[in-house]
Amino acid sequence: MxxxxxxxxxxxxxxxxxxxxxxxxxxxxxxxxxxxxxxxxxxxxxxxxxxxxxxxxxxxxxxxxxxxxxxxxxxxxxxxxxxxxxxxxxxxxxxxxxxxxxxxxxxxxxxxxxxxxxxxxxxxxxxxxxxxxxxxxxxxxxxxxxxxxxxxxxxxxxxxxxxxxxxxxxxxxIPKPILSRYQFIHSRLSQPVVVFVDQGICKGCNISIPPQTYNVLQKGEQILSCPNCHRIIYWAGHFAEEES
Ligand SMILES: [Zn+2]
Structure with a gap:
C-alpha cells in the first residue's frame, strides 16, 4: 500500500x-x-x-x-x-x-x-x-x-x-501537516471531515468536484480537499476492493 x-x-x-x-x-x-x-x-x-x-x-x-x-x-x-x-x-x-x-x-x-x-x-x-x-x-x-x-x-x-x-x-x-489540516477542518466544520468522492461527487457536500481535481485525486499522490466544502477527500476507487 x-x-x-x-x-x-x-x-x-x-x-x-x-x-x-x-x-x-x-x-x-x-x-x-x-x-x-x-x-x-x-x-x-x-x-x-x-x-x-x-x-x-x-x-x-x-x-x-x-x-x-x-x-x-x-x-x-x-x-x-x-x-x-x-x-x-x-x-x-x-x-x-x-x-x-x-x-x-x-x-x-x-x-x-x-x-x-x-x-x-x-x-x-x-x-x-x-x-x-x-x-x-x-x-x-x-x-x-x-x-x-x-x-x-x-x-x-x-x-x-x-x-x-x-x-x-x-x-x-499521521504526519504533522496532515494532522493539523484535519484538526483545522475538524474545529470548523460539522462531521465528517474525511469523505470519499464517488463518480466525481464529494460525499461531504454532494457537489461535483472539478474534473482536473478529480484526475489528481485518482492518481492518489497527494491529500486533497474538496474545493466546495473543504473536507479532506479521497477517491472511492482506491478502497473499492476493500469495501466490497
Ligand atoms: Zn465537498
Missing amino acids: SLYLKQIEQLAALQKIDDEIMQLNAFLKNAPLELERMQIRSSELRDAVKELNEKIAQIVGQRDQLDKDIEDAGLKIKKSKNKLMMVSNSKEHQAMMREIDNLEKMNRNREEEKVSVMEEIVGQEESLTEVQKELADLQQEISQKKKQINQKLQSSKERLKTLQGQRGEAEEV
Missing part, C-alpha cells in the same frame, strides 16, 4: 474515532436535558391533576347544593299541599296554589341545571383520567430513562477514555 493510501486510511480511522466521541458526547449532553424536559412536563401534569380535582370537587359541591334545594322545596310543596286541603278561603287558596306552582317551577329549573352539572362532572372526570394516564406513562418513562442514563453514563465514560487513547495513537502515525 502506498504511503498516500496509508495516510488516508489513518485519517479515516481517526475520523471514525472522532465520530464515536462526538456521538458519546452528544448523548452525555442531551440525555440529562431530555430528562429535565420530561420532569418539567411531569410537574405540569401533576398541576393539571390538582386543578381538575379542585374543579370536580367544586362542581360536585354545586350538584349537592342543587340536591338539597330540590329536597327542601319538595318538602315545602308537600306541606303546602297538605295545608291546601284545610283552607276554605278562596283568596288564600289561590295564593297557596301560586306558591306551589312557583316552587315546582323552580325545582324543574334545578333539575335541568342538575343535568348539565352532571354532564360537566363526567367530562371533567374523563379529562382527569386522561391526564392521570399520561402522567403515569411519563413517570414510568422517566424512571426507565434514569436507569438508562446511569448505565450509559458509566459505559460512555469508559469508552471515551479508550477512544481518547486510540485517538492519541492514530494522531502519532
Whole structure:
C-alpha cells in the first residue's frame, strides 16, 4: 500500500474515532436535558391533576347544593299541599296554589341545571383520567430513562477514555501537516471531515468536484480537499476492493 493510501486510511480511522466521541458526547449532553424536559412536563401534569380535582370537587359541591334545594322545596310543596286541603278561603287558596306552582317551577329549573352539572362532572372526570394516564406513562418513562442514563453514563465514560487513547495513537502515525489540516477542518466544520468522492461527487457536500481535481485525486499522490466544502477527500476507487 502506498504511503498516500496509508495516510488516508489513518485519517479515516481517526475520523471514525472522532465520530464515536462526538456521538458519546452528544448523548452525555442531551440525555440529562431530555430528562429535565420530561420532569418539567411531569410537574405540569401533576398541576393539571390538582386543578381538575379542585374543579370536580367544586362542581360536585354545586350538584349537592342543587340536591338539597330540590329536597327542601319538595318538602315545602308537600306541606303546602297538605295545608291546601284545610283552607276554605278562596283568596288564600289561590295564593297557596301560586306558591306551589312557583316552587315546582323552580325545582324543574334545578333539575335541568342538575343535568348539565352532571354532564360537566363526567367530562371533567374523563379529562382527569386522561391526564392521570399520561402522567403515569411519563413517570414510568422517566424512571426507565434514569436507569438508562446511569448505565450509559458509566459505559460512555469508559469508552471515551479508550477512544481518547486510540485517538492519541492514530494522531502519532499521521504526519504533522496532515494532522493539523484535519484538526483545522475538524474545529470548523460539522462531521465528517474525511469523505470519499464517488463518480466525481464529494460525499461531504454532494457537489461535483472539478474534473482536473478529480484526475489528481485518482492518481492518489497527494491529500486533497474538496474545493466546495473543504473536507479532506479521497477517491472511492482506491478502497473499492476493500469495501466490497
Ligand atoms: Zn465537498
